Amino acid sequence: MAETLTATNGEVLTAKDFATDQEIRWCPGCGDYSILKQVHTILPQLGLKQEDIVFISGIGCSSRFPYYTETFGMHSIHGRATAVASGLKAARPELSVWIVTGDGDGLSIGGNHTIHLLRRNFDMNILLFNNEIYGLTKGQYSPTSPENKVAKSTPFGSIDHPFNPIALALGADATFVARSMDRDPAHLQNMLLRSYKHHGSSFLEIYQNCNIFNDMAFESYTEKSTKKDEALFMVQGQPLVFGANNEKGIKLDGFKPVIVNLEEGASKDDLWIHDEHDMVKANIISRFFDHVDVEGHLPRPFGVFYQTTRPTYEDMMSQQIAQVITAKGEGKLDKLLAGSETWVIE
Amino acid sequence: MAETLTATNGEVLTAKDFATDQEIRWCPGCGDYSILKQVHTILPQLGLKQEDIVFISGIGCSSRFPYYTETFGMHSIHGRATAVASGLKAARPELSVWIVTGDGDGLSIGGNHTIHLLRRNFDMNILLFNNEIYGLTKGQYSPTSPENKVAKSTPFGSIDHPFNPIALALGADATFVARSMDRDPAHLQNMLLRSYKHHGSSFLEIYQNCNIFNDMAFESYTEKSTKKDEALFMVQGQPLVFGANNEKGIKLDGFKPVIVNLEEGASKDDLWIHDEHDMVKANIISRFFDHVDVEGHLPRPFGVFYQTTRPTYEDMMSQQIAQVITAKGEGKLDKLLAGSETWVIE
């Protein structure tokens, strides 16, 4: 599935080149380890020079990521990774900029920068580690925690209706929106590569298990016994099928998605064909979001929900400067300082 | 169209009761005047006591609104009206809380509080005065200004892709999303009433002309000569029709909305019937957002895009407290201070 890019700069890098000398300080068993590993695995495939890569993070467990990745990096302040990265990318469009953020960092305190980044469409990759909890501050509920979540700050259950991060990103006019999970290395690598290849802002939500404060939040999608029935892997141009033997499919009844069984007479030809360029379909499938406990719920989709192309902010910024310089010539400081009207005192 | 509520508290209030002694300091001709007037017109129809109404605003031209409205009010700080109001409503669920904000106040600096308010679903009414410009600071482009906007801070045209506020609100799981305009008093009054009647967060985008810094931004939708062809008024249960003689309609071709002409053979029966409870349709129609200059563009919709019901934050908060008190009894301070383990020194 994963298309492998080969290094084009002569240097051959391996995943090991991206490890740093810093001790990794996540809890043993944390989903962050797998994500780190998959990122280190795909980085050498991008044909980039190591020094041209930058990882920017906010604050949170996930945000320690840059310390463990031998590229340029900044562990900034809570919620602002997206804004720091925007400035960097605007200033240095040629760099490959990656943002690592959490559900608290990127959707609570940093929610605004995230949606503004998406509408501006800087060519960057946002990896949102969603563990549906505040890990670093030891277990408060987050804006993605399901309703009634009992956590440190909600001993009687939370009353916040959570964000649907995919729907929010679509609402903010993101040009690439995808979901993956820590426990499916192949899928995650593929999604990371797809995020990188997209020219524009890539929003990749990654389900990540916090085994200390929110263990098994995604077990239905990650555990062998339930994964096939609960996780729906979207493949471009292919019908939406899932289930142990791919025996289940999604059909649209008008606008209403329904589950049909191919072994019980439904035909593959009637199934919804995934089209990641179709915004309407993306909107519908983004709403496959019911809790697994809900009777008759739809499976949770993974893969690319939506992809489109729009000029990137940094390209337009550079173009505008180039156009002005072409039209007016390079600025002359002496002329600028003199302004439009001067007089001479002798 | 507008359903009129009648006052139930004995007192009979009129629009005049809601005027204050403060000189109104908007530019002559500003669209804010009309909005103020429509609000003052509907307030007496709500059956509320004057002292139970609160208007909270941020900073911006629009945010001066509370000074001109004889209720409780706060002109807070830039972007935070939504957050101030959330605290007030949580503390005092019985009050009728209205938020007045601008496209800069509510979507730029305050964007995060807005989306969090919508997901939490406090029962409040957000009036977003969208003039696609920063008025108070004298004319910078805003996050709703169209691309290539030449404004104070973008002398060569803006390169930001604007938010589609309706789509953003839907992405944030708003329970009531509507659009109106300053220059259609009847429609605006109706939408204000609908916003009020909705139990939950009402997001009402109001197109508002800033005749000083962004004059005529919405003229296609507000001027007689073009309004019928460019503005599409959505009515629950009715087909989507527009045009001088309501001769045009919207039909869905698969998921693709197309304009058909009823005078040229298209049938009313094939038209899209507006259903404000249908999230999929709301998502599609929210994307009728092309600039009027775009060849073959769809008309801009006005009215209620979407409405659904979900428990409000403040109700759940109060319920949770009530439940705990029912279960455990009212808290006893002496018991609380003593904690679980004490010892006595004699």
Next chain:
Amino acid sequence: MAEQTTITELEEAVIKFAGDSGDGMQLTGTQFTTNAALFGNDLGTFPDFPAEIRAPIGTVAGVSGFQLHFGSKEIFTPGDICDVLVVMNSAALKSNIRNIKKGGIIIANTSGFDAKNLKLANMTSNAMEDDSLGNYQVIKMDVTRMTREALTDIQLGMKEKDRCKNMFVLGFLYWMFNREMDNTIKFLTDKFGKKPEVLEANLRVLKAGYSYGDTTETFTTRYKVEKAVMPAGTYRSIMGNQATALGLVAASKKSGLPLFLGSYPITPASDILHDLAKYKSFGVKTFQAEDEIAAITSAIGASFGGSLAVTTTSGPGMALKTEALGLATVLEIPLVIINVQRGGPSTGLPTKTEQADLFQAYYGRNGECPIPIVAAQSPSDCFNAVYEACRISVQHMIPVILLTDGYIANGAEPWRFPKESELEEIKIEFAKPMAEGEKFMPYARDEKLSRPWAIPGTKGLEHRIGGLEKQNITGNISYEPENHEFMVKLREEKVERIANYIPEQKIDSGPSKGKLLVLGWGGTYGALKAAVRELNEEGFAVAHAHLRHMRPFPKNLGEVLHNYDKVLIPEINNGQLVKIIRDKYFIDALAYNKIQGLPFFKSELMDKIREILK
């Protein structure tokens, strides 16, 4: 039977339990603390968490510690350095070796010093075998092995058995300090009542640890720490953040105002949010906002609505609240802002303590924006301090900043908690409905210069407030030059006038005039008091005063300061209060600073004071 052990009586002792985060050291420490408290010792404790959630097992980053200071005399701090250090592994020894007294006792779990553990701790030589611990009395015991042996016939997995290790140590310490173990037995019974196997295992290991002391020949010394003479009354143990939460509920109750907390989690302040979230039966509303700005502005909204409104945070979060603090100042509404200070600047040292946000509290806003400041001085004192902050805030219609710090927030001490009936009423009155035709003046003033609190829902009081400069009395927007100057001075005077409603500054210890006054504020209280008391006993003429009110200062402070030849201001920062005092009272106060994320040691303070008095 072991040879006769001698029992040495101690006035005080400091024990530190240190091990891996998974070793249960916090529980062990708390159990010993409860035991000491129930016995009647005075005490102070401080937990010492790793910065990471769960750093890799066995590493220095993963060491978790709990320090307890108890005695038959008054105890003011968790102790400078320990008499007894328990280390469950190599990393625990490595990170605590400099916190133990020369000649002190190290109790080491030898199985934590195998090759693997040594390597994880980056230790090149085995301290159990080399002579690096020559200055200490080392008691080696293979806790792991002995725990397992005690449980051979119990039906539990090895992992679960090993989890009882800490009980062995606890039992041994009980033996060593000659204690009954009833409280722990009861605790275990309550906790594991439904898992009899686990209960049995824990009890058995606890007793095995005790017996180990009793039956082993090597240990010839046991200790005894007698009851302290403490004021009669009922006590509990309390941590600073707990006390803050309780103080807020108490203030809510005694003012009749519903409590609203707008907060965003941040270490070390989050526990106040956690605690208050539990107190729903008191009608407390906690709102976990999307960020600190929403936290404080939601509280402003709640205050406008008539709640006792509070926001809690730590340094970086405080930075985000500063714009809204300006709003609250111009609105002149009550609001309590609690900053549990941590090491800065920026993210800094999130789990370490510091007093470096005083300047921020004093000056960290745009424009002339004075805000009263109150500081808490010990874990239990957080209760009094926050109660006082609430009182000032609602009675003077003004935002108030309360400064606590990570050290007292997480530290614990015995607390003779008050009865509800003993707490002073916080009287407040909302503005009354207006008679028909009367015009409400939202910025009218009383003798405190405070304005009416007029809450929505009150007939005739409709009014609008905001952050633009206000005209006095009417509250209308005013761009008048003279009005602005008037209002700036009025807001300043309003803060200053609070000095009429607070107690005068007292001398805590030492003579009321003399050579040297040690002036402190906040969480350094215990260390300063202990140091000064001890020096007084040694005959030095040094006094200690501690500020509760940082802004305004008590009216007599200048006088107090001028009663001494010299004033020394020790702070856990690079010198902040000292600058304010120098400017304000024009005295050449001396600074003494420590900026290590750690509290002062009594000993270093004593050295410093002796040096000055030389």
Next chain:
Amino acid sequence: MAEQTTITELEEAVIKFAGDSGDGMQLTGTQFTTNAALFGNDLGTFPDFPAEIRAPIGTVAGVSGFQLHFGSKEIFTPGDICDVLVVMNSAALKSNIRNIKKGGIIIANTSGFDAKNLKLANMTSNAMEDDSLGNYQVIKMDVTRMTREALTDIQLGMKEKDRCKNMFVLGFLYWMFNREMDNTIKFLTDKFGKKPEVLEANLRVLKAGYSYGDTTETFTTRYKVEKAVMPAGTYRSIMGNQATALGLVAASKKSGLPLFLGSYPITPASDILHDLAKYKSFGVKTFQAEDEIAAITSAIGASFGGSLAVTTTSGPGMALKTEALGLATVLEIPLVIINVQRGGPSTGLPTKTEQADLFQAYYGRNGECPIPIVAAQSPSDCFNAVYEACRISVQHMIPVILLTDGYIANGAEPWRFPKESELEEIKIEFAKPMAEGEKFMPYARDEKLSRPWAIPGTKGLEHRIGGLEKQNITGNISYEPENHEFMVKLREEKVERIANYIPEQKIDSGPSKGKLLVLGWGGTYGALKAAVRELNEEGFAVAHAHLRHMRPFPKNLGEVLHNYDKVLIPEINNGQLVKIIRDKYFIDALAYNKIQGLPFFKSELMDKIREILK
């Protein structure tokens, strides 16, 4: 022909043009200013906008003014109060009456005093008719009528004709001050070249105004203000915000660093963003962020990438940036933060000036977070000040705060602008690629204590930085107690060491030792200088020194201060620098404060100084 008018020679004059926002007073003022400048006068100007965008016509809130001070002697301010006040309507008179000298001239447009205008201005009596203006020379003219009359045969609507009113006044003033009108004629021709009717109308009214003076009998006095003796050179007129923008471009050019501005609009800082957005041909990148936090953090990102990174704002926006300032401090990267101060606290007086954000700049962050501060003292000086801020920032690898204020940001003065070649190079070097196997040390230090600027894209320099406490040299995270104290002191010392790279403090006017030193900072420069100069001429032994560098102070500042018996520190705030000086140099400096959203008047300063010297 009118009777012979006398021509009086003046050394200096202050004129204020005041009218409704729609009356074109800014244009009129600018034209007269250009005229005076081209003629060779020294001058200073200040516009006085209404706080509202377009307040209702005729109201006091809608009055727009422009003040010009010009002379044959050196001019340092736009003038305290005016010699000549032009008022186009009642509201303009009402809001400016107290800004005119006793005996001064009021030129009043009588049609602006009809019943409607009086009512809009809330004036109960007509000042044109009552005797309230007895202390002034009032020149009444019906400008509206005369304008219309001059244009009877022109094909324009009444509204458009009325729009020429201001030209009548301008023409009259040109006559009164005995001026040629070439510059305005040229200006109008350029502006309305494509609308001949409009051009014709404006020219005709301009001339009519001039002739009105010439032909009317009533006016017997004309004035003459000779050329000033100014240093030879080429001049332009410049406003503070313009100068700031130019200084940034110049610093970018002379350092070779691309300029990046992250900003969010806020009055009175927005114009810097507007100007820089125009300079695309210099490769300037301006990013209008979603808020101030994104503005500064995007600049931090750009700085990390190797840009000359800047963020601009005013008070409330500065409040929002304080958390990120802490980050920049720990990161030790260059960043220039410009605060164009306005009246606070909170939203305050958004269009009025103040110097009340000095404390915020000094102390407004969590933790010990020292940041160098530079202040600009006049409109043109903003260029030098920002250039200096950039130099310090990139050469010392440190964020630098530049304080300007609304007064100098919007004020204008003649500027003998430098040539590119005259500007000192700002030398910087990025860290060089590492040789294979060498390890890069991001927190290694040079003699300035600054660390290498290692930008992405440079081979072998990959490294990670962040807001947690850093180990010196390696830049690794460190929770070591001693390291923290070391780093806090190092960051402080790094700021202090900047004093080795800045000039010593000079005395601006007056004796170098003596009775009284007036110490100022920022936008009060002109007023202080004018007051002290005049007092020196009167024989008073008073000196004036003005601070460019607010942190660190020049090394010799203490010495300078101690050369005088007394030090007076006048500030447009409630006393901020004075507190810092009192603490730091332990001298009993006197404060003199004005908090009215207005600059100092020379006269009030002179009174104050005389009082002290009495």
